[in-house]
Amino acid sequence: MGCFIRAVGIVTMLSCCALPGLLNAQVSVATYHYDNARTGQNTEETILTPLNVNSTQFGKLFTVAVDGYVYAQPLYVANQLIQGAVHNVLYIATEHDSLYAIDADNGTVYWHISLIPAGAAPVVNTTAFSCSDLVPEVGVTGTPVIDLNTGTLYLVAISQINGTVSQYLHAIDIGSSAEKFAARS
Numbered sequence: 001m002g003c004f005i006r007a008v009g010i011v012t013m014l015s016c017c018a019l020p021g022l023l024n025a026q027v028s029v030a031t032y033h034y035d036n037a038r039t040g041q042n043t044e045e046t047i048l049t050p051l052n053v054n055s056t057q058f059g060k061l062f063t064v065a066v067d068g069y070v071y072a073q074p075l076y077v078a079n080q081l082i083q084g085a086v087h088n089v090l091y092i093a094t095e096h097d098s099l100y101a102i103d104a105d106n107g108t109v110y111w112h113i114s115l116i117p118a119g120a121a122p123v124v125n126t127t128a129f130s131c132s133d134l135v136p137e138v139g140v141t142g143t144p145v146i147d148l149n150t151g152t153l154y155l156v157a158i159s160q161i162n163g164t165v166s167q168y169l170h171a172i173d174i175g176s177s178a179e180k181f182a183a184r185s
Helices: 020-025
Strands: 008-016 058-069 075-082 085-093 098-103 109-114 145-147 152-161 164-173
Touching (some): 058 098
Antiparallel strands (some): 008 058, 075 085, 085 098, 098 109, 152 164
16 A cells, blocks of 8 residues: 555646647546556557657646545546536545546536445544554545446445444446445445
């Protein structure tokens, strides 16, 4: 776990600024490292090259504040219908058991949901685990996965109810943020 990079309360989007109109052509990233083999290869990349990834053409587009550390890889869906229009959307999960849908082109937050059940609380790491890498909370650590055919994002969130730590499997509609099935512990 020590190799994870933490984003403390912010998510920063980097892109090829000289080619803003081409963001619509990007490949969706629906799982950790692009594919089920976890290769980390985007074999369909056609925009970024060593010539245009430089300090004058590539950089930060925006920063969005989130409510906790981000350990899970952000996921990206191109041309997603959300709030009545088609957008390129980032899905960001935090250690505070939150899930965000953020416009990948301009940083607009379309929705933010808490995955902490009624009557539960976030898991404070110092009381629940003896892991020094996940501090101060343990919530959504593993990268979610998106089933693009059904528009469902699956993730595991950890919460604490009456002193008992439980893990919950969620199935979230990526357009509306609605829970598709009752969360399962």
